[in-house]
Amino acid sequence: xxxxxxxxxxxxxxxxxxDELRSKRAGAAxxxxxxxxxxxxxxxxxxxxxxxxxxxPENYTTLQEYLEAWARIQAVVRAENLLRVARIVASGGRPxxxxxxxxxxSADERLLHLDExxxxxxxxxxxxSP
Amino acid sequence: xxxxxxxxxxxxxxxxxxxxxxxxxEQDYCYVGSPPGFSVANHFADTGxxxxxxxxxxxxxxxxxxxxxxxxxxxLEEQLIAARNNGLAIILTLWKYPPWMNGLSGxxxxxxxxxxxxxxMRIPDDVSTTSIWASMITCILTAYSTGSSTPRRSxxxxxxxxxxxxxxxxxxxxxxxxxxxxxxxxxGQMMQTALIISxxxxxxxxxxxxxxxxxxxxxxxxxxxxxxxPGSWADVDHTDAVKFSQDVVASFTSxxxxxxxxxxxxxxxxxxxxxQRTYVAKVRELALRGSWAGWPYANVNDPHLWITEGGLxxxxxxxxxxxVSAWPVYRALLIQIxxxxxxxxxxxxxxxxxxxxxxxxxxxxxxxxxxxxxIDSVSMGRATRPAYxxxxxx
Numbered sequence: 421x422x423x424x425x426x427x428x429x430x431x432x433x434x435x436x437x438x439d440e441l442r443s444k445r446a447g448a449a450x451x452x453x454x455x456x457x458x459x460x461x462x463x464x465x466x467x468x469x470x471x472x473x474x475x476x477p478e479n480y481t482t483l484q485e486y487l488e489a490w491a492r493i494q495a496v497v498r499a500e501n502l503l504r505v506a507r508i509v510a511s512g513g514r515p516x517x518x519x520x521x522x523x524x525x526s527a528d529e530r531l532l533h534l535d536e537x538x539x540x541x542x543x544x545x546x547x548x549s550p
Numbered sequence: 551x552x553x554x555x556x557x558x559x560x561x562x563x564x565x566x567x568x569x570x571x572x573x574x575x576e577q578d579y580c581y582v583g584s585p586p587g588f589s590v591a592n593h594f595a596d597t598g599x600x601x602x603x604x605x606x607x608x609x610x611x612x613x614x615x616x617x618x619x620x621x622x623x624x625x626l627e628e629q630l631i632a633a634r635n636n637g638l639a640i641i642l643t644l645w646k647y648p649p650w651m652n653g654l655s656g657x658x659x660x661x662x663x664x665x666x667x668x669x670x671m672r673i674p675d676d677v678s679t680t681s682i683w684a685s686m687i688t689c690i691l692t693a694y695s696t697g698s699s700t701p702r703r704s705x706x707x708x709x710x711x712x713x714x715x716x717x718x719x720x721x722x723x724x725x726x727x728x729x730x731x732x733x734x735x736x737x738g739q740m741m742q743t744a745l746i747i748s749x750x751x752x753x754x755x756x757x758x759x760x761x762x763x764x765x766x767x768x769x770x771x772x773x774x775x776x777x778x779x780p781g782s783w784a785d786v787d788h789t790d791a792v793k794f795s796q797d798v799v800a801s802f803t804s805x806x807x808x809x810x811x812x813x814x815x816x817x818x819x820x821x822x823x824x825x826q827r828t829y830v831a832k833v834r835e836l837a838l839r840g841s842w843a844g845w846p847y848a849n850v851n852d853p854h855l856w857i858t859e860g861g862l863x864x865x866x867x868x869x870x871x872x873x874v875s876a877w878p879v880y881r882a883l884l885i886q887i888x889x890x891x892x893x894x895x896x897x898x899x900x901x902x903x904x905x906x907x908x909x910x911x912x913x914x915x916x917x918x919x920x921x922x923x924x925i926d927s928v929s930m931g932r933a934t935r936p937a938y939x940x941x942x943x944x
Contacts, residue, residue: 423726483688486746486750487679487746488679490678490679490746491678494679495678518731518734518735518797518800518801519793519797519800523804524805524806525804525805525806527806
């Protein structure tokens with residue numbers, strides 16, 4: 421059993437059934453829902469990440485707006501990380517240690533599906549662009 | 551690529567967190583004392599020390615969510631201006647968290663929470679760009695970044711903001727109850743957030759440094775400084791320096807966040823000095839090389855790191871079995887060996903080599919409670935120790 425508290429964070433862009441379970445604070449059911457339906461939730465997060473893009477200071481008039489834009493991106497990436505944890509837990513596995521975790525974002529800044537990330541990790545293709 | 555290691559000295563935190571009093575506080579950069587000409591500022595000039603590290607105790611500077619301790623800010627700024635006027639480069643290191651910042655309101659900062667760790671050492675849960683912690687970073691960078699349009703005081707700038715202190719030994723939690731390491735990842739997120747905020751102030755903005763990790767090595771040894779937890783790289787009190795650093799780096803690379811040339815990876819080397827080893831060089835080889843695109847070139851094939859604190863206390867003397875009378879000279883010798891092991895392309899058997907660009911010693915005037923200094927404290931008579939002469943000659 422994992423601590424589901426982090427999954428309740430309102431900043432996380434859960435949708436549909438997962439959002440309902442979050443509002444009920446139904447931790448086990450929420451983790452199970454996310455884990456069993458990883459592909460669908462991942463697809464939504466990947467689309468959100470692509471639409472947001474990487475914030476650049478020159479595109480914002482205030483520091484606060486700039487930081488809020490980054491917070492939205494950070495929430496999407498954090499949601500993907502939790503989604504992976506949910507999938508691993510749902511399949512009976514144990515989450516990997518941070519240094520051993522497969523990449524979340526590709527060099528061209530796509531949110532990676534766990535299977536693709538594992539493939540990149542195996543073949544060493546996780547370099548990021550400067 | 552070869553490097554030229556330069557010298558820094560960290561002054562004690564009392565110099566900035568006690569009520570400002572440069573006339574009586576020997577950890578204050580502006581302290582003069584006696585004899586004439588033997589000021590703290592002169593120690594830097596006399597020894598060729600070009601970096602100074604100041605502390606910001608967040609519990610003292612930010613006592614509540616809606617107020618800052620202006621007197622402490624003013625006192626720090628006097629020292630920043632004086633140091634800059636003398637040509638020094640400046641690191642400001644943050645440590646301790648007030649309860650309102652780390653979610654432990656209702657506790658006192660000194661109250662033990664987990665083992666020997668106090669409430670002030672609890673890492674905030676939220677370190678995102680819109681967190682309370684980020685607001686504090688924004689406040690500091692607005693005050694002291696060279697790119698700020700609204701600095702607190704003209705001339706009071708810092709070159710580097712080190713966002714934490716010894717998080718793999720001082721902070722908690724190190725891991726989840728199930729054993730999943732978390733502290734390194736959290737510190738990596740803190741560095742990202744600080745880099746994002748700093749980027750707002752432009753390309754020449756303040757560099758962001760971290761993690762300032764302790765050179766802990768999980769290998770069970772009789773020295774008493776290390777520990778051995780079979781099958782685990784972390785326990786309730788420590789995380790191995792290499793593993794911790796790998797977690798920090800992974801928190802960047804896993805999300806495609808390139809640290810960049812304004813991100814400085816920092817370590818402490820107290821135990822390396824004591825044991826004549828170079829575990830910090832192992833951190834560079836095993837955690838940074840191939841992964842860390844940070845200062846100075848944003849090149850994963852040539853990552854550099856800085857040592858932002860190291861020193862030898864009387865505890866080291868006891869562990870090494872050195873007599874009191876022999877210790878001053880022995881300490882000086884160990885400092886010389888530590889420098890030699892890391893400087894330029896050293897090929898000493900203990901490791902080392904290029905890529906360690908700053909070696910910061912902890913304290914000129916010593917702190918009797920953490921007796922590392924190169925000079926006796928004022929209460930001891932303020933005599934220079936053999937280590938001072940060695941430091942000057944490096």
